[in-house]
Amino acid sequence: MNESPKLIIGNWKMNGLRASAHQLTCDVLQRARALPNDVRLVICPPFTQIERTSRILRARNVGETILVGGQDCHMSHNGAHTGDISAEMLADLGARYVILGHSERRQAHGETDALIRLKVRAAMDAGLRPVVCIGETMHERQEGRAASVLASQIDGSLTSDFEGVLAYEPIWAIGSGVTPSRDELERTLYLLSGLLRSRLKKDDIRVPILYGGSVTPDQAHAILSIRSIGGVLVGNASLDALRFTQIAEAASLQLSSQPLSGPYNS
Numbered sequence: 001m002n003e004s005p006k007l008i009i010g011n012w013k014m015n016g017l018r019a020s021a022h023q024l025t026c027d028v029l030q031r032a033r034a035l036p037n038d039v040r041l042v043i044c045p046p047f048t049q050i051e052r053t054s055r056i057l058r059a060r061n062v063g064e065t066i067l068v069g070g071q072d073c074h075m076s077h078n079g080a081h082t083g084d085i086s087a088e089m090l091a092d093l094g095a096r097y098v099i100l101g102h103s104e105r106r107q108a109h110g111e112t113d114a115l116i117r118l119k120v121r122a123a124m125d126a127g128l129r130p131v132v133c134i135g136e137t138m139h140e141r142q143e144g145r146a147a148s149v150l151a152s153q154i155d156g157s158l159t160s161d162f163e164g165v166l167a168y169e170p171i172w173a174i175g176s177g178v179t180p181s182r183d184e185l186e187r188t189l190y191l192l193s194g195l196l197r198s199r200l201k202k203d204d205i206r207v208p209i210l211y212g213g214s215v216t217p218d219q220a221h222a223i224l225s226i227r228s229i230g231g232v233l234v235g236n237a238s239l240d241a242l243r244f245t246q247i248a249e250a251a252s253l254q255l256s257s258q259p260l261s262g263p264y265n266s
C-alpha cells in the first residue's frame with residue numbers, strides 16, 4: 001500500500017532577513033539531500049522570503065521533496081485590504097501550502113473559526129493546501145473542555161469539502177518545552193479523526209493530522225512513532241537546519257521500521 005509522505009512543516013514565524021533566510025534554506029537543502037521520498041519538508045518563511053526560498057528550491061530541482069508555504073493569507077482574492085496578502089499572491093510566489101488559524105493569529109488578531117473557514121476557501125480556490133491549526137488552552141484542558149473546543153474549531157473552521165492538513169497544536173505546548181504524553185496524543189489523534197469523519201461526512205478521510213508544539217529532535221521519535229500521525233508542525237526547531245532535518249530523519253526512521261496505514265495517512 002502506498003502511503004503519503006510524512007509532512008515536516010517548518011514555521012519560521014517572524015524570523016529571517018534576506019541573508020539568514022538564504023543561508024537557512026541552503027543549509028536545510030544540504031542536509032535534506034539524503035532524505036528518502038517518504039518524508040516531505042515544507043518551509044514556511046515570512047512573506048518577504050517566500051519568493052527567495054522558492055527560487056532557491058527551484059534552482060536545486062528538489063521537486064516535491066521540499067516545498068514552500070505561507071503563514072497566513074487574506075480571505076479575499078484581491079481588493080482594498082491594506083497590508084494583506086491573498087492566497088493567489090502566495091501561489092504566484094511559488095507557495096504550495098498555507099498555515100491558517102495559528103493560535104498566535106487567533107489570539108493576537110482575533111481570528112475566529114468563521115474567518116478561518118473563509119481563508120480555507122480562498123486557499124483551496126488558489127490551489128494551495130491549507131494547514132489549519134486547532135488546539136485548546138491550558139485552562140480549557142484543566143476544565144476538561146479540550147474535546148469540545150477541538151470539535152467546535154473543526155466544525156467552524158473547515159469547509160465540508162476540505163482538502164488540506166489539520167495541525168493539532170495545544171496552545172500550552174507551543175514554545176513551552178512541554179508536550180503531551182504519547183498516550184495522550186494518540187487518544188487526541190483518534191478523537192480528531194472521528195471529528196473529521198463526521199465534519200467531512202465520509203469514512204475515507206484524506207486529511208493528514210499533524211502535531212505541533214515544542215517538537216525537538218529528542219521528542220520527534222516518540223511523536224512520529226504514533227501510527228496515525230501525519231507529521232509535525234515545527235516552530236523554533238525549524239530555525240536550525242540540523243535540528244529540523246533531524247526531526248525529518250526521525251520520521252523516515254519510523255516509516256522504515258513499521259508498516260503504516262490509516263485513515264489520515266493516505
Ligand SMILES: O=C[C@H](O)COP(=O)(O)O
Pocket residue numbers: 011102169173174175176212213214215233234235236237
Ligand atoms: O507553528 C508552530 C508551532 O507554533 C510550534 O512552535 P514551537 O515548535 O516553537 O513550539
